[in-house]
Amino acid sequence: MKILLGISGGIAAYKTPELVRLLKKAGHQVRVACTRNALELVSRIALETVSGEPVLFETFSPRTHPGVEHIDLAGWPDVVVIAPATANVIAKLAGGLADDFLTTVLLATPAPVWIAPGMNTHMWEHPATLENVRRLTGRGVRVIGPDSGELACGTSGPGRMSEPSVIVRILEEHFTRPRPLAGRRVLITAGATREHLDPVRFISNPSTGRMGVALARAARELGAEVTLVHGHLEVPVPDGVVAVPAVSAMELHRAVFEWKDRADLLIMTAAVGDYMSASPAAEKMKKEALGATLTLQLVRTPDILAELSQPGNAPSGPGNRPGERRPILVGFAAETAGGDESRLLELARQKLSRKGCDALFANDVSLTGAGFAAETNQGVLLFADGCVVWVPQGTKDQVAVSLLESVVASLLR
Ligand SMILES: Cc1cc2nc3c(=O)[nH]c(=O)nc-3n(C[C@H](O)[C@H](O)[C@H](O)COP(=O)(O)O)c2cc1C
Structure with missing residues (x-):
């Protein structure tokens, strides 16, 4: 060297x-x-x-x-x-x-x-x-x-x-050290989406993008070609990672569907808004015109994970017919389980079966040191076959490496 x-x-x-x-x-x-x-x-x-x-x-x-x-x-x-x-x-x-x-x-x-x-x-x-x-x-x-x-x-x-x-x-x-993701393409989503009400106001969430960025960095270091579709981030995109910015849930949805066929593994860590304005205003809404209260009409945004795992989008791998290929899907779930591990696992099970993804990492954001703006994380990685891996508290970089190693061992052999 x-x-x-x-x-x-x-x-x-x-x-x-x-x-x-x-x-x-x-x-x-x-x-x-x-x-x-x-x-x-x-x-x-x-x-x-x-x-x-x-x-x-x-x-x-x-x-x-x-x-x-x-x-x-x-x-x-x-x-x-x-x-x-x-x-x-x-x-x-x-x-x-x-x-x-x-x-x-x-x-x-x-x-x-x-x-x-x-x-x-x-x-x-x-x-x-x-x-x-x-x-x-x-x-x-x-x-x-x-x-x-x-x-x-x-x-x-x-x-x-x-x-x-x-x-x-x-x-x-x-x-x-071995690079188990060499030759693999990994698509990761990260950060917070913003659902604009008008050009100067939006609904969003406290995601900083740290977990997704840590995963992008770890995947890169394990040898993968990495694309990061990201909403608002409070940390920079790591070197060597292709960044695809997306502001709203709809933009993020579009970007993921554009890039998914080029990916072997898709990890959805982005905190994607569930609701968006039914009719965002093209110009700034004036307080004087709105009056003392503002009633918003919100509509559901698309459920990207659930859509990706629709039948017909069979997991990639030997034996699948052309056109049925989709990347291995790993979802993220921020839950409030009050520190109760069995409840966190149950919530993860429910979400995994609802979304139909191959694995889901759930963290309990009611714990200190495991949430949106925290420097650290911990939680449970649940696989569709029922296998459970508890990931202990560590920096988001450490958690990212543990998660990828488990995913590689179980799903990408
Ligand atoms: C004897 C001596 C030892 C020093 N040791 C350190 C040190 O270990 N770490 C440090 O950050 N600065 C140390 N300094 C201060 C730096 O030399 C000083 O901040 C200098 O501007 C650094 O310049 P540089 O970063 O361009 O090399 C030391 C200064 C002296 C005189």
Whole structure:
């Protein structure tokens, strides 16, 4: 693998010659780009000796060859690893700044980016840093560490850069793990639909799209070609995922039916409005004309999952006649079961048989840590053959991986 190691000016920069050595020992090609501050903390000569390559840090260096160095370098790696990632470089990456060689390369690279933060505990726990890290992970940047322990500043706590051997092990495990969705096309819906009453008012719901986006990211990492049909999202679409925006339930319905024949697996996490205005106004409704009360007439929106699983749309697989193919269907259900697992399972059973999908993941949104705006999720994955998999609480990324692994094992062999 071609690895670009980005080094910023954290004290753990002194460990990076060892990181370069271990990466090379594992058979990778390594090049190094760093900030000027990093070179205050680690020797350029040491890095050039272990990497066997010049260390790059100047945007406007004398030309050694025609071309633009930062753009050429940005297109070279399979992965970029920033270790240590300072609070400063994390903030710049989150904000899209490119005021030195390393951050310019980071903005220009299509390669996946990993960061191994290393800093004083207060810097790590500063709301700005945590917010920046959240933004980056939302964009698909992977984070290794930091660990907790003794810090160079004499204190102890979270913020210590993971050891070079740990960084190498995590990268190796990630890039050599099986890709069970390679060659598969996965269609995912996410986010909240908006049913407009007029151009400035709409009915919607609190979905942020985090769960669907986490599934899109996980499916991509498991090797799938992923299309995300999405309503309103509060998180960015991950790199490498085709985004198809849809505002209303009708638009989302249209997009799903347009894309479904190209999918092997369709996962419906979007919070699709059940009702829409019977007669949305083309122009803004004026309060003065409406008076003190406003009565809305709403009509049902189409039930996308139920329509997709209609007879004649048999599951894909050997033995099906042409024209009968449909993707494997996985539905999502947000239920309020008051923390009662047997009730949640019963609600999931009822919905699965009503919708006719192949599997349904139900979560209890009355629990803290399992709902629309939560960072975490948990719930039950129920298959049409009655098989039940309880998914414990985890980040939405962790839950997404568990769900996909179960779906692959049961439905996509
Ligand atoms: C001795 C020393 C050690 C430092 N260690 C860290 C560190 O571990 N993490 C960090 O975020 N900043 C650390 N800093 C502060 C950064 O070097 C400073 O924020 C700098 O602007 C970062 O620049 P860069 O991100 O462009 O490399 C350290 C500064 C000094 C003088």
